[in-house]
Amino acid sequence: MQPPIRVLIVDDHALFAEALAARLSREPDLVVLPVAPDGRRALALTATERPHVIVLDLSLGAESGLDVLDRVRERHPDVRVVVLTATDEVDAIVRAVRRGAVGFLVKTEGADLVARVVRGAARRGGWIPPDVLGDVLRRLLDDDAGQGGTRLPAGLTPREREVLQCLVDGLNRAEIAARLGLSANTVRTHTQNLLAKLDVHSVLEAITLAMRAGMRPGDRG
Known part of the structure; x- marks a missing residue:
């Protein structure tokens, strides 16, 4: 409980x-x-x-x-x-x-x-x-333009990068679990680790940071 x-x-x-x-x-x-x-x-x-x-x-x-x-x-x-x-x-x-x-x-x-x-x-x-949401993300990205390139931490695991891409794609926890073949609890754990490594407080901040680093919805690879 x-x-x-x-x-x-x-x-x-x-x-x-x-x-x-x-x-x-x-x-x-x-x-x-x-x-x-x-x-x-x-x-x-x-x-x-x-x-x-x-x-x-x-x-x-x-x-x-x-x-x-x-x-x-x-x-x-x-x-x-x-x-x-x-x-x-x-x-x-x-x-x-x-x-x-x-x-x-x-x-x-x-x-x-x-x-x-x-x-x-x-x-x-x-x-x-x-x-x-789209307008808010665009404003956050535009406001950060010119501050220099943003890079994701080198310590992200491949699975954490997959979860981050799913978040950028707009998926919720259940949808991420289905896409990656994981349980919802495992997705939650990966998301919490991801937020900690990115040093952000919310999924929205994680998405904004990822997009500043060049990730876009629908990216693969």
Whole structure:
């Protein structure tokens, strides 16, 4: 049995935050901590309650959620941050990903998807809305243009490179397992090792790094 995932919701919209907390609390594998309405409370609860995942709004009254994200990442780099906010603009997603968010959701999404993204984040996965994922990746790549060539670490095994190519191809864990003839647990282990070797926090970052190094969907060989 995996230990429950501790979740901290940071949102100054009390009715929305409490409703989301109540809904996520019904998930047997999630433990929802007291809601934080601002950055000060979020950092205090993160220090004392040790959440695995923070669900963060980008608009916290006069306070920027991105600034809270920066402080969380600086003080608690192992905590995974999923943005849940009102906008789905590509610029907002790119800024959040660049500052360490591993997932991005809009508030119109259902709680079932929020729960799935939280679980994925806790397991070093990530989530970007599929309809803007291509635009987000292109922006990340364009923003990195001119910074010099990127190379993948020499220590990647052939199997890890195969898994990385599958991620670039947009496959999920079950699809990677089917393509490579592996179990889903083995794929998970390879993915975790891959993220560690690439020194990234999410699958999205791994894909971005791989594409900067020249990997493209459909590549073989």
